[in-house]
Amino acid sequence: MSYEKTNPEAVGSEPETPRLGETFICHFMRLLQLARIHESGNRLTVEALNNFISAGRRLLDEEGDEITIEASHGRFFVQGQKLLIRKQSAVFVLSLLGWFERLGLYGLRFNAEFDKVTNENAYDFILDMIEAQNQNEPAEWLGKRLGEERFFWVDTIAAPQSEAGASAVENPELAHRLYSFAYNSLKSVGQKILKGKPSGIRKPLRVIQDITDLAFVNNEVLMGIATIRDHDDYTFTHSVNVAILSICLGQQIGLSRKSLVRLGISSLFHDLGKIDVPREILNKPGPLDTREFQEIQNHPLNGVRRIIKLNADSELKARILLPPFEHHLRYDLSGYPDTNWNRPLSLFGRIIEICDVYDALTSARSYRQTPLSQDRALGIMLAKSGKDFDPVLLKWFVNMLGVLPMGTLVKLNTGHFGLVYSGGDFKEDHLPKVLVLRQQNGRYTKGEIIDLNQRDAKTGQHSYTIASTHHPTDLGIQPAVYLM
Amino acid sequence: MEQQDSHLQSATAPGKNQVHEAEQIVTRLLLAAKNLNLYPDDHAISRRSLRDLHEQLTAFINRYGDLSLEVFKTHLEYEGRQLLPGTDPEQNLAYLCYRDGIQWLIFSEGISATELEEFLKIINTHQVMEEETQGDIVTNLWEADLFNIQYRTNEKIWQNEPLLDLSSLDTAPRGEPFAAATGPESVESTSAIDEELWRLAPEEIEKTQRMAAREESRDFNEDVFEVLLVILAEQRAHQDYAHLLEIIYECFVDELAKGDFPRICGFLQNFHATRRTYEADGHWALPYLDDFLHKISGPHGLVPLNTYLTKTYTQDSKQLEALKEMVGLLAPESILSIGPTLPKVQSSDARQAIVSALAGLAKTDLRPLIHLFRNSQTAVAAEAIVVLSETITLLSETRSKEALAVLLEASRSDADSIRKSAVFALTKHENAEVYPRLIPFFGDSNAAIRKMAFRFFSRQRSPEAETALIKRIKKNDFTRKDAAFLQILYQALGYCGSREIVDFLRNRLFARPLRIGKVQALHRAGAAMALRRMEAPEAGALLEKASKSLWPTIRRATRRAKEAGDEL
Incomplete structure (x- = not known):
C-alpha cells in the first residue's frame, strides 16, 4: 500500500467511490453468506450474484481499470481509500474483514475483465473463498486457485513485504493518540502514587495492548513517535519511549503478543521508582554527591516496591517486576543496585536496558545538556556491547532502528537539514530517505522527501550525501511533528 | 446515491425471523452468563444453558452468517434493530460492553462452547467496575484472544484525555542556548562503524529465537522469590512489607501447585537466612516474617x-x-x-x-x-x-x-x-518404663497388638522385660479367665528371661497342687512353657525331671509345653 493511497486526508475526498465500494463489499459479503447455504440456482443466490456483479461493474465504470480491496490495520481500503464503517453497512464490512483476517488474505484485485464475469464464474469464486477456510494455508491456496484461467478477472494481492515499513506516515494519528494515552495514563498512575492513593493499571494495560497491536502492523510509525522528547516531564516521555521501543524490539525478535504486553507494561513502569527521588536531584545540573547518587541508585528497588503496591493481581505484578529491578544492573552485572544479585539479566531486563540507555543518550538531560545524535548514541552503545549490553540484542536494536535511525537530523551536502525518514543500512544503494526541512519565517516546515540512493545521471555519483549528523535539539524541533 | 443506498438496503435488510432469532440468542447469552455466575462450572444447569446457547448460535451463524452486534448504552442492535431494550443497565450486557468501550461484538463461524464460556466469564468478572482496577472486559478479551469472538472498540475510555501537543514540548531546558551538538568527537556514528559489529549472523538469529522461546515459558515465581528477597533484605519501610510478602505468598502457593519443591526449598532457605539476620538484632520486620511463615504453613497456603x-x-x-x-x-x-x-x-x-x-x-x-x-x-x-x-x-x-x-x-x-x-x-x-506399660497388651482384643507386644518382649534376653514380667506374674491377681493372658506372660518370660528365673519357674512348676489353689494349674503350665522356650540346659533338665514326676498334673503340664507353640 503506497503512501498516496492511504493518506487519511484522501479518504472522502472523492465521495462516490467509498459508497460504491461500500455497496460492493456488502454484496460481496451477502453473497458469501448465501453461497454457504444455497445452491447457485437458488433465487436468493442469483439475486445476490447479480447484485455483486452489478456493484462491481458500477465501481469499474467509476474507477476505470480495476477494483482493489485491501484489508489493513482492521479496516478495508477500496481503491486505496479507507472505507468508513457506517451503521448501515458495518455488519457486512466487519464480517468480511473478519473473513479476510481468518484467511490471512491481504487483498483482492478485480481487473477490467470483471465486466465479462458470469454468475457461474462469480459463484465458483465465492465457493473457493469458502473452501479456502478449510485449507492449512488459506491465502496461499486461494492465490493458487485464482491463478487458474477461469478466474481471469480476479487475483489476490500479496501483503507488502513490510506493510509497516513502506513509510513512516501510516497510522500517524493512531500512534499520536496511543502515545498521548500512554503518557497520560502513566502520569496519572504517578500522581496517584504520590498522593498515596491506590492506582490500578487498566488504562496503561489498554494502551499497551493497543500499541502491541500496532507494532504488528506498523512498527515504523511507532519508532517515529518514540522520537518525542520532553525535557520538563522527561521521565514520562522517556518511559513511554522505552515502552514503545521495547515492544518494537520484542516484536522484531519474535515474542508473542502476550509477552509483548508484559514487556510493554514492565518498561512503561521501569522508572516508577523515580517518583521517590526528589525532583531537585533528578534535575540537578551538576554532578551528584554520594547521598544524591544513592537516591538515584535506589530507584530500581523503589520501582519494584511501587509496582507491588499497584491495584492489580499478584500474578500480573509478579510478571512485570523483574525488568524494572534489572534495568540498571548492566549485562555484566556491574551496575546498580548493589545487591548480592548474581543471576544473569532476564531477556526483558536486557531489552529495557538497551532502550532505556538509547533514549537517555538521545535526550537532553540536566546533567548533560547536549544529547547525542541517534547514530552516535548507537555508536557509543556498540562500543559497550557485551559489557553493558547484550551483544546480540543490541545488534537487533541497531538493525531495527537502522544505522541512521529515523528522526536523526542530518545536514546534507547541499547545506540543507533533513530528518532521516526511513531506514537504510548503508550497504550499496540501500541508503535512507530524508525529509528535507525548509526554513520559513524562522520555523522549519516539511519539504520534499529525497532518496539518498538517487544518482546524478551524468556523473554516476550520489546526488545527495550526508555531511554530518546532529540531534534534532540543535534545531529545537520534535522529529515526530515532521515524521507523523 | 439513493440508488446505491437502496442496493445496500436490499443486501442488508434482515428478515423478521432473523432478528427474532438474534434476540433469542442474546437472551440465551444473558441466561448463560447468569447461570455461570450462580452455579459451579460443572453444574448441570450452567452446562445446559451454555450448550443451548452454543447450539442456537451455531445454527444462526450457519443460516445467516456472523452475528454482529452493535453496542449501545441501553441495548444491542442487530442490523439496525434494537434487541432487548430496557434491560436493567447494571445487568445489561450492552451496558457492560458500552462502559468499557466496546462498539461491536462479532460471533463468527466455528465458535466453540469453550470460547463462549470464556467470553461470558470475562463479562461476569467485570459486572462491577471498580475505581482502580487491573483491567476490564476489553483487556481480558484481548488477553483471551478468542478467535471466533471478535470485538471492535471505540475510544470511550479516553474521551477526556488530551492529546499531547508535540510542538509545545521542550526538547531542552528553556532559555538556555544550545550549542551545535554532534557529541564527543571520539564517538563514531554507526554509519562509520564496521558492519561486523551490528550485522546479525545466522547463529545469532537462532540464538535469539531460543531466547525468545525460553522467555515464553518463563517461570515468574522464581523472579519473585529472588527479587523480593533482595528487596526484603533492603527494605526500610514498614508499610511496604505486607505488600511484598503478599506477592511472595501467592507465588509460593502457585509454585507449590506445580510441585516444584527444590525451588521452594531454595526460597525458604533464603527466607530463613534473612530472618536469622533480623533475629540477631530484633529487627522490626521480624513479626512480618513470622506472620508470613505462619501463613504459608497454614491450611490455605x-x-x-x-x-x-x-x-x-x-x-x-x-x-x-x-x-x-x-x-x-x-x-x-x-x-x-x-x-x-x-x-x-x-x-x-x-x-x-x-x-x-x-x-x-x-x-x-x-x-x-x-x-x-x-x-x-x-x-x-x-x-x-x-x-x-x-x-x-x-x-x-x-x-x-x-x-x-x-x-x-x-x-x-x-x-x-x-x-x-x-x-x-x-x-x-527402649525404656524401662515402657515394659510394664506394654504388658497389658498381651491381653489386647486385637491380635495384631497382642502379637506386637509379645514380640517386643520375646525378641531378646532383657533384664527389664524379665523384671516387669515376673513382677506382673507375682501379682497373683489372675483368675481362670486370664488363662490365655497368663500363658503369654510365661511364654514371653521364657524368651526374655535370664537363667536366674529358672528357680522362679521351678517353684511354679513343682508347686504342690493344694498350695496354689485354682489357678495353680495355669501357673504350672505357664512355667513349663517358659522353661521350654528358654533353651537353657538347666531349663531342659528341669523339664526332664518334671516329665518323670509322680504328680500327673506336673507331667501333663510338661508334655503340653513340649507340644505347644506360641499361643497369642
Whole structure:
C-alpha cells in the first residue's frame, strides 16, 4: 500500500467511490453468506450474484481499470481509500474483514475483465473463498486457485513485504493518540502514587495492548513517535519511549503478543521508582554527591516496591517486576543496585536496558545538556556491547532502528537539514530517505522527501550525501511533528 | 446515491425471523452468563444453558452468517434493530460492553462452547467496575484472544484525555542556548562503524529465537522469590512489607501447585537466612516474617501441597528429598495443615518423607502434633502417633517424657488403629518404663497388638522385660479367665528371661497342687512353657525331671509345653 493511497486526508475526498465500494463489499459479503447455504440456482443466490456483479461493474465504470480491496490495520481500503464503517453497512464490512483476517488474505484485485464475469464464474469464486477456510494455508491456496484461467478477472494481492515499513506516515494519528494515552495514563498512575492513593493499571494495560497491536502492523510509525522528547516531564516521555521501543524490539525478535504486553507494561513502569527521588536531584545540573547518587541508585528497588503496591493481581505484578529491578544492573552485572544479585539479566531486563540507555543518550538531560545524535548514541552503545549490553540484542536494536535511525537530523551536502525518514543500512544503494526541512519565517516546515540512493545521471555519483549528523535539539524541533 | 443506498438496503435488510432469532440468542447469552455466575462450572444447569446457547448460535451463524452486534448504552442492535431494550443497565450486557468501550461484538463461524464460556466469564468478572482496577472486559478479551469472538472498540475510555501537543514540548531546558551538538568527537556514528559489529549472523538469529522461546515459558515465581528477597533484605519501610510478602505468598502457593519443591526449598532457605539476620538484632520486620511463615504453613497456603500429595505418585528421590526439606522449613503449625492429609498420601515414600519432616517440626514444638492427635478423626490421630514416635527419637530425655506420655495416652485409645500405632511406637523405644506399660497388651482384643507386644518382649534376653514380667506374674491377681493372658506372660518370660528365673519357674512348676489353689494349674503350665522356650540346659533338665514326676498334673503340664507353640 503506497503512501498516496492511504493518506487519511484522501479518504472522502472523492465521495462516490467509498459508497460504491461500500455497496460492493456488502454484496460481496451477502453473497458469501448465501453461497454457504444455497445452491447457485437458488433465487436468493442469483439475486445476490447479480447484485455483486452489478456493484462491481458500477465501481469499474467509476474507477476505470480495476477494483482493489485491501484489508489493513482492521479496516478495508477500496481503491486505496479507507472505507468508513457506517451503521448501515458495518455488519457486512466487519464480517468480511473478519473473513479476510481468518484467511490471512491481504487483498483482492478485480481487473477490467470483471465486466465479462458470469454468475457461474462469480459463484465458483465465492465457493473457493469458502473452501479456502478449510485449507492449512488459506491465502496461499486461494492465490493458487485464482491463478487458474477461469478466474481471469480476479487475483489476490500479496501483503507488502513490510506493510509497516513502506513509510513512516501510516497510522500517524493512531500512534499520536496511543502515545498521548500512554503518557497520560502513566502520569496519572504517578500522581496517584504520590498522593498515596491506590492506582490500578487498566488504562496503561489498554494502551499497551493497543500499541502491541500496532507494532504488528506498523512498527515504523511507532519508532517515529518514540522520537518525542520532553525535557520538563522527561521521565514520562522517556518511559513511554522505552515502552514503545521495547515492544518494537520484542516484536522484531519474535515474542508473542502476550509477552509483548508484559514487556510493554514492565518498561512503561521501569522508572516508577523515580517518583521517590526528589525532583531537585533528578534535575540537578551538576554532578551528584554520594547521598544524591544513592537516591538515584535506589530507584530500581523503589520501582519494584511501587509496582507491588499497584491495584492489580499478584500474578500480573509478579510478571512485570523483574525488568524494572534489572534495568540498571548492566549485562555484566556491574551496575546498580548493589545487591548480592548474581543471576544473569532476564531477556526483558536486557531489552529495557538497551532502550532505556538509547533514549537517555538521545535526550537532553540536566546533567548533560547536549544529547547525542541517534547514530552516535548507537555508536557509543556498540562500543559497550557485551559489557553493558547484550551483544546480540543490541545488534537487533541497531538493525531495527537502522544505522541512521529515523528522526536523526542530518545536514546534507547541499547545506540543507533533513530528518532521516526511513531506514537504510548503508550497504550499496540501500541508503535512507530524508525529509528535507525548509526554513520559513524562522520555523522549519516539511519539504520534499529525497532518496539518498538517487544518482546524478551524468556523473554516476550520489546526488545527495550526508555531511554530518546532529540531534534534532540543535534545531529545537520534535522529529515526530515532521515524521507523523 | 439513493440508488446505491437502496442496493445496500436490499443486501442488508434482515428478515423478521432473523432478528427474532438474534434476540433469542442474546437472551440465551444473558441466561448463560447468569447461570455461570450462580452455579459451579460443572453444574448441570450452567452446562445446559451454555450448550443451548452454543447450539442456537451455531445454527444462526450457519443460516445467516456472523452475528454482529452493535453496542449501545441501553441495548444491542442487530442490523439496525434494537434487541432487548430496557434491560436493567447494571445487568445489561450492552451496558457492560458500552462502559468499557466496546462498539461491536462479532460471533463468527466455528465458535466453540469453550470460547463462549470464556467470553461470558470475562463479562461476569467485570459486572462491577471498580475505581482502580487491573483491567476490564476489553483487556481480558484481548488477553483471551478468542478467535471466533471478535470485538471492535471505540475510544470511550479516553474521551477526556488530551492529546499531547508535540510542538509545545521542550526538547531542552528553556532559555538556555544550545550549542551545535554532534557529541564527543571520539564517538563514531554507526554509519562509520564496521558492519561486523551490528550485522546479525545466522547463529545469532537462532540464538535469539531460543531466547525468545525460553522467555515464553518463563517461570515468574522464581523472579519473585529472588527479587523480593533482595528487596526484603533492603527494605526500610514498614508499610511496604505486607505488600511484598503478599506477592511472595501467592507465588509460593502457585509454585507449590506445580510441585516444584527444590525451588521452594531454595526460597525458604533464603527466607530463613534473612530472618536469622533480623533475629540477631530484633529487627522490626521480624513479626512480618513470622506472620508470613505462619501463613504459608497454614491450611490455605498448603492446600496445593495436600492436593499434590493425594493425587501424585512420586518415587523420584530428589523430589522426595526436596519435599522433606521443604516441609522441614515450614513452621510447626504446618503439622496441623499437612497431618490430616497423611492417611491419603499416594506414595508411601512421600508419606515417609512427610512423616520425617513433621517429626522434625514437632521437635521444635510438640504442641501442634499433640493437638492434631487429640482433635482428629481416628485415621489422622493414628498418623499423628506415627509422627510422634519418630519425634521421640529426636528429643532430649526430658522432652521425650512428654511425648511418651502422649503415646501412653494413645495406647489407651478405644480405636484399634490408634492403639496399634501407639504400641508400635512404644515398642520402638527402649525404656524401662515402657515394659510394664506394654504388658497389658498381651491381653489386647486385637491380635495384631497382642502379637506386637509379645514380640517386643520375646525378641531378646532383657533384664527389664524379665523384671516387669515376673513382677506382673507375682501379682497373683489372675483368675481362670486370664488363662490365655497368663500363658503369654510365661511364654514371653521364657524368651526374655535370664537363667536366674529358672528357680522362679521351678517353684511354679513343682508347686504342690493344694498350695496354689485354682489357678495353680495355669501357673504350672505357664512355667513349663517358659522353661521350654528358654533353651537353657538347666531349663531342659528341669523339664526332664518334671516329665518323670509322680504328680500327673506336673507331667501333663510338661508334655503340653513340649507340644505347644506360641499361643497369642
